[in-house]
Amino acid sequence: MGKLAVGALRAVLAVVLTGTVLVQAAMVWALATDPEDGSLPLTPLRLITVLGMAAAQVALVCVWRLVAMVRRGTVFSHAAFRYVDAVIGAIVAEALLWFAVTAINAPGQREDPGVTVIMAGIGLAVLGVALIVLVLRTLLAQAVARDVEASRMQAELDEVI
Numbered sequence: 001m002g003k004l005a006v007g008a009l010r011a012v013l014a015v016v017l018t019g020t021v022l023v024q025a026a027m028v029w030a031l032a033t034d035p036e037d038g039s040l041p042l043t044p045l046r047l048i049t050v051l052g053m054a055a056a057q058v059a060l061v062c063v064w065r066l067v068a069m070v071r072r073g074t075v076f077s078h079a080a081f082r083y084v085d086a087v088i089g090a091i092v093a094e095a096l097l098w099f100a101v102t103a104i105n106a107p108g109q110r111e112d113p114g115v116t117v118i119m120a121g122i123g124l125a126v127l128g129v130a131l132i133v134l135v136l137r138t139l140l141a142q143a144v145a146r147d148v149e150a151s152r153m154q155a156e157l158d159e160v161i
């Protein structure tokens with residue numbers, strides 16, 4: 001991964017992470033202040049939004065750490081699995097939160113249930129992304145195993161020579 005690609009990815013991650021933290025802080029502030037002063041009532045959708053941003057932030061931080069590992073050349077190690085697993089967990093959490101939004105929205109869509117079906121389809125697509133990342137994790141596991149085997153064989157070859 002080149003320096004330009006790493007820099008661009010880090011810039012995007014930093015902007016998105018900063019934006020979600022600011023919006024999340026503003027929402028928590030608005031939810032925590034006195035309702036008589038014009039604050040927002042705590043509703044399930046607002047709570048889901050705050051939790052959804054937290055899950056996105058977990059994924060962003062983990063991707064940042066994985067990019068750092070790629071840059072150092074240490075991504076093919078067992079340490080990378082915890083970050084990949086956290087990304088998978090964050091994506092699954094996002095899908096579950098989306099299904100909760102779909103369930104909350106469904107009663108209002110009785111005349112047009114197609115909206116609920118589309119929203120459920122989006123949730124399934126998000127779960128599909130988690131499955132894709134799980135497949136990539138399997139590929140990473142195979143690469144780590146091959147790297148360990150190659151190191152072992154190189155050590156044996158060095159002994160012979």
